[in-house]
Amino acid sequence: MDEKLPASLAVLPPTHTIPTHLATADGVLSLGYLTLTSRQLLLLLVGGSFAVSLWTRTDVLSALIPPVGAALRLALLVLSGLLVLALTFGQLAGRQLDAWVVVVGVYLVRPRLYLWKSVRWRPHSEGENNGWSL
Numbered sequence: 001m002d003e004k005l006p007a008s009l010a011v012l013p014p015t016h017t018i019p020t021h022l023a024t025a026d027g028v029l030s031l032g033y034l035t036l037t038s039r040q041l042l043l044l045l046v047g048g049s050f051a052v053s054l055w056t057r058t059d060v061l062s063a064l065i066p067p068v069g070a071a072l073r074l075a076l077l078v079l080s081g082l083l084v085l086a087l088t089f090g091q092l093a094g095r096q097l098d099a100w101v102v103v104v105g106v107y108l109v110r111p112r113l114y115l116w117k118s119v120r121w122r123p124h125s126e127g128e129n130n131g132w133s134l
Contacts, residue, residue, distance in 0.1 A: 040088050047084025
């Protein structure tokens, strides 16, 4: 029973691979060195469609005031494109810019002034508000 197994038949202990990139988003589309995540691809598609829609809806500007309208139309297209690129690829303090837009939006819709109003129990005559007064 003291037989030794040849090295090719020796059983190796099981190994487990530990994932090290759990906080990294998976790439959906690779364009050379640029890899887009699903979030980035969605933002580019929605933002690009918004920019094209803005371009087609402002063609009246070019017809009404030809040189100034065309320049304004082009400026709106460039600004909307830069905004889309900033929201897609930009980060501030380790957080995506679209997340900051949500944070600022929630802050702006919250009330700024909270009023405290005491609710005390005062006995009233019977039948009035069950004894509670505001």
